[in-house]
Amino acid sequence: MTAGTTAEQVGRARPSSGPGGAVFVPADPPRTGHVLLWGAVLPDVGDPGRARVVPPPGDAVREVDARTLPVADALPILLAGGADPAVAFWGAATRLALGLVARGRLLPGVSPAGFDAWRAGPLDTDDASRVHALAAAMPAAARAVPEPGAGPVSLPPAGPLLRAFLDAVADVLPRSPAGVGPFAAVAAHPVPHLRDWADEVAAGVDAGVRVSLRIETDESATRFRAVVQVHGLADPTRTADLDAVWSGAAAGFGPRGRVDALLGVRRAARFWDPLHQLLGQAVPDRLELSDADVTDLLGPAAAQLAAAGVAVHWPAELRPELSARAIAGRGSGPTEFGAGSEPFALDWELALRGDPLTRHEMDELAASHRPVVRLRDGWVLVDPAARQRARDRTLGPVSAVAALGAALSGEVAAGDERVPVVTTGWLEELRERIAAPPTPMSAPEGLAATLRDYQLHGLGWLDRMTSLGLGACLADDMGLGKTITLIALHLRRSPLRAGPTLVVCPASLLGNWEREITRFAPGVPVHRYHGSGRSLPDGDGFVLTTYATMRRDVERLAAHRWGLVVADEAQHVKNPASGTAQALRLISGGTAGARVALTGTPVENDLVELWSILDWATPGLLGTQAEFQARWADPIADGADPALAERFAKLVGPFLLRRRKSDPGVAPELPRKTETDRPVGLTREQAGLYEAVTAETMARIAEADGMARRGLVLALLTALKQICDHPALYSREPEPLLAGRSGKLELLDELLDTILTEDGAVLVFTQYVAMGRLLQEHLRGRGVPTRFLHGGTLVPEREVMVEEFQRGEVPVFLLSLRAAGTGLNLTRADHVVHFDRWWNPAVEDQATDRAYRIGQTRPVQVHRLISEGTVEDRIAALLESKRALADSVLAGGEAAFTELTDAELTDLVALRGSAT
Numbered sequence: 001m002t003a004g005t006t007a008e009q010v011g012r013a014r015p016s017s018g019p020g021g022a023v024f025v026p027a028d029p030p031r032t033g034h035v036l037l038w039g040a041v042l043p044d045v046g047d048p049g050r051a052r053v054v055p056p057p058g059d060a061v062r063e064v065d066a067r068t069l070p071v072a073d074a075l076p077i078l079l080a081g082g083a084d085p086a087v088a089f090w091g092a093a094t095r096l097a098l099g100l101v102a103r104g105r106l107l108p109g110v111s112p113a114g115f116d117a118w119r120a121g122p123l124d125t126d127d128a129s130r131v132h133a134l135a136a137a138m139p140a141a142a143r144a145v146p147e148p149g150a151g152p153v154s155l156p157p158a159g160p161l162l163r164a165f166l167d168a169v170a171d172v173l174p175r176s177p178a179g180v181g182p183f184a185a186v187a188a189h190p191v192p193h194l195r196d197w198a199d200e201v202a203a204g205v206d207a208g209v210r211v212s213l214r215i216e217t218d219e220s221a222t223r224f225r226a227v228v229q230v231h232g233l234a235d236p237t238r239t240a241d242l243d244a245v246w247s248g249a250a251a252g253f254g255p256r257g258r259v260d261a262l263l264g265v266r267r268a269a270r271f272w273d274p275l276h277q278l279l280g281q282a283v284p285d286r287l288e289l290s291d292a293d294v295t296d297l298l299g300p301a302a303a304q305l306a307a308a309g310v311a312v313h314w315p316a317e318l319r320p321e322l323s324a325r326a327i328a329g330r331g332s333g334p335t336e337f338g339a340g341s342e343p344f345a346l347d348w349e350l351a352l353r354g355d356p357l358t359r360h361e362m363d364e365l366a367a368s369h370r371p372v373v374r375l376r377d378g379w380v381l382v383d384p385a386a387r388q389r390a391r392d393r394t395l396g397p398v399s400a401v402a403a404l405g406a407a408l409s410g411e412v413a414a415g416d417e418r419v420p421v422v423t424t425g426w427l428e429e430l431r432e433r434i435a436a437p438p439t440p441m442s443a444p445e446g447l448a449a450t451l452r453d454y455q456l457h458g459l460g461w462l463d464r465m466t467s468l469g470l471g472a473c474l475a476d477d478m479g480l481g482k483t484i485t486l487i488a489l490h491l492r493r494s495p496l497r498a499g500p501t502l503v504v505c506p507a508s509l510l511g512n513w514e515r516e517i518t519r520f521a522p523g524v525p526v527h528r529y530h531g532s533g534r535s536l537p538d539g540d541g542f543v544l545t546t547y548a549t550m551r552r553d554v555e556r557l558a559a560h561r562w563g564l565v566v567a568d569e570a571q572h573v574k575n576p577a578s579g580t581a582q583a584l585r586l587i588s589g590g591t592a593g594a595r596v597a598l599t600g601t602p603v604e605n606d607l608v609e610l611w612s613i614l615d616w617a618t619p620g621l622l623g624t625q626a627e628f629q630a631r632w633a634d635p636i637a638d639g640a641d642p643a644l645a646e647r648f649a650k651l652v653g654p655f656l657l658r659r660r661k662s663d664p665g666v667a668p669e670l671p672r673k674t675e676t677d678r679p680v681g682l683t684r685e686q687a688g689l690y691e692a693v694t695a696e697t698m699a700r701i702a703e704a705d706g707m708a709r710r711g712l713v714l715a716l717l718t719a720l721k722q723i724c725d726h727p728a729l730y731s732r733e734p735e736p737l738l739a740g741r742s743g744k745l746e747l748l749d750e751l752l753d754t755i756l757t758e759d760g761a762v763l764v765f766t767q768y769v770a771m772g773r774l775l776q777e778h779l780r781g782r783g784v785p786t787r788f789l790h791g792g793t794l795v796p797e798r799e800v801m802v803e804e805f806q807r808g809e810v811p812v813f814l815l816s817l818r819a820a821g822t823g824l825n826l827t828r829a830d831h832v833v834h835f836d837r838w839w840n841p842a843v844e845d846q847a848t849d850r851a852y853r854i855g856q857t858r859p860v861q862v863h864r865l866i867s868e869g870t871v872e873d874r875i876a877a878l879l880e881s882k883r884a885l886a887d888s889v890l891a892g893g894e895a896a897f898t899e900l901t902d903a904e905l906t907d908l909v910a911l912r913g914s915a916t
Contacts, residue, residue: 499563
């Protein structure tokens with residue numbers, strides 16, 4: 001193998017031992033470069049072969065087993081890192097490259113061979129310093145492929161090799177398989193005719209220097225000028241004024257110094273028009289600035305130049321030192337924060353070096369017209385935004401709820417900027433009041449129950465929030481008594497003649513609500529607004545309806561005056577664009593005195609679901625969905641700023657009360673809960689069907705892309721899960737033979753034999769209605785009494801089934817997870833069987849809580865049936881090891897896996913082990 005080449009196909013690589021290495025090997029165009037790995041870091045992917053390298057500690061060239069990966073495929077491996085120094089180095093380089101791309105540091109160009117190529121740039125001072133420091137830290141193993149040619153062995157220089165890698169990553173990421181044409185498609189496109197254009201776009205980027213502007217002024221601050229400074233990219237400490245570089249007096253810039261500096265000025269002029277004047281000068285080193293130029297540099301021009309990598313340096317005595325913050329709470333505030341509250345303004349407070357300006361100083365600042373103002377015996381630079389704030393004096397108008405949100409989070413939006421907020425007066429008192437822990441409240445008259453301490457605290461909190469006209473989300477664990485707490489709140493508000501309470505809930509919960517109200521608030525009218533011939537009653541009391549009925553009768557319900565609107569199982573409105581969510585908003589728009597959301601899972605998938613619930617309960621608190629996504633959801637998901645998550649918790653904390661069964665003192669009387677994964681082997685029929693479907697569908701997936709591929713992946717996962725349940729479920733057999741064909745069914749029979757012998761009762765959940773019907777038929781054949789509740793079960797039938805099970809008339813209750821996973825009270829059960837996995841722990845926990853809730857007196861055993869060696873096995877292991885990440889990674893179910901590569905998908909679904 002010739003020195004300098006990287007790999008030669010020789011069949012499968014042999015196991016490797018000893019020190020490892022990783023090297024980036026550039027190519028033209030950059031995206032066609034690849035990463036070579038060998039030794040202890042030899043991966044299982046990539047093209048196997050042999051490579052000539054110079055492993056440390058010596059300089060002897062030797063051949064090693066190696067793997068060659070395209071840059072795009074190598075990035076996840078490098079990001080994962082490891083103990084090997086070379087892999088760790090290229091992992092750091094990958095993170096640097098991704099950061100540059102994420103910030104838009106991309107330039108179109110033409111490669112030396114004439115192909116379209118993206119490059120990383122322009123680099124600002126910090127970027128250049130990071131690149132320089134990283135190149136200096138490059139270990140020998142990270143560049144151990146010798147350069148081609150005769151003579152002594154030599155390795156590539158670190159700086160150019162690192163820069164080539166950054167360009168390769170920049171050239172890979174903006175492209176997609178669906179891209180067409182230069183700079184979009186993955187394939188190389190010859191574009192030599194664009195070279196002059198690309199050179200103009202990138203003028204100064206490849207020159208090895210960058211330029212900056214140093215602002216100077218006279219003692220009276222009447223005249224300003226910008227002096228051009230030149231900085232070496234390879235060595236950020238090498239700095240000189242352009243006139244010294246031009247004359248050759250500045251050392252270290254080489255014979256191209258003058259040309260490089262001119263290219264830097266030309267490029268800077270593209271981002272700030274006044275710099276074009278420099279290009280007409282004999283020496284483009286300094287520019288006299290007008291007041292308008294200085295004002296521009298204090299505003300948008302500075303951001304434009306910074307984005308181009310051109311910094312602006314102000315004199316120490318004139319640096320902008322004015323800060324701004326909003327003062328909220330002066331004067332008298334609103335008596336409540338509901339929809340009818342009046343908007344008001346926040347006051348601007350400007351400070352010089354932290355000391356607030358007086359009213360007279362604010363007047364002087366507002367009246368000034370120059371970019372510098374004389375304040376406190378000194379000149380102060382004033383940007384346009386500060387001057388405008390001095391003139392406006394107020395920020396707003398803002399809604400009362402938005403002002404409260406600013407007080408809680410400590411900041412407010414001012415255009416594209418966020419400024420700190422200081423609360424005072426009535427708003428500070430209110431902030432302290434609602435941010436304080438909830439205090440218990442005595443049970444209201446008419447409540448035929450004794451509330452637990454945590455329920456009394458919840459009642460006090462709900463009363464505090466609703467009396468202010470603020471909404472709330474009670475997000476206690478399922479089974480902790482949210483319903484009775486809400487009934488107590490209604491009784492608490494009744495003497496105020498607030499009006500009737502509308503409860504919107506899933507159809508399966510109508511009966512539960514009616515029974516609970518009748519039991520705990522005897523004498524309080526309760527009316528079902530559901531079914532044919534429905535009508536709205538006069539007077540106070542409870543009106544119960546379903547989400548489906550609400551959507552159909554939204555105008556009629558919206559015209560009624562409600563004292564309180566309750567959204568039970570509020571995760572039903574987590575999609576703000578759905579008809580259900582929009583109908584609920586319309587009903588609560590102007591005639592509802594207060595709003596309360598009840599849910600055990602305020603966040604199943606992402607924070608936008610929490611926004612949807614809280615934006616219904618307290619509109620305006622979190623801004624629009626787009627504002628919330630940009631300000632809170634996306635940055636918190638990135639995890640880059642832990643302080644941001646703390647500020648968000650302070651903002652939503654007063655509106656969200658969350659207690660868990662495991663919290664000290666919440667439900668000490670609850671018995672223990674034992675959760676067990678029950679592995680079960682596939683039958684030979686299941687195993688053969690599993691492998692056949694996997695092979696056939698993976699072949700189709702390999703030839704598909706885009707939405708078609710995603711659909712095939714979802715279809716494959718669904719098919720495999722159904723095969724794991726029972727072959728008859730997958731094949732949709734009209735008259736199936738059930739016994740002896742499913743390992744899960746055999747294990748369920750064994751479990752039921754034991755449970756029923758011990759006079760136990762069991763809930764069996766499945767996500768497939770068809771599987772529930774098969775189980776019902778199978779158990780009927782064995783003489784086991786069962787009931788089956790699913791989405792098609794009518795409300796009266798549901799209530800009868802629940803009562804029969806709770807009375808002990810039937811020991812086995814089959815349930816569709818989607819239709820019966822929330823709201824039901826089934827404490828007769830002491831066993832819960834998950835026949836198949838939903839792949840979302842929050843949803844499974846909700847289903848389990850049908851039995852494990854207040855009122856349960858026996859230990860509860862949870863059995864999760866998992867087919868060994870299958871995709872179910874791998875997902876179960878992932879859920880167990882990464883349960884904390886399950887909401888963000890796996891909560892979307894199978895859809896979370898549609899973006900896996902073919903190799904990753906094959907590893908996920910491949911059948912391991914043998915059938916029984």
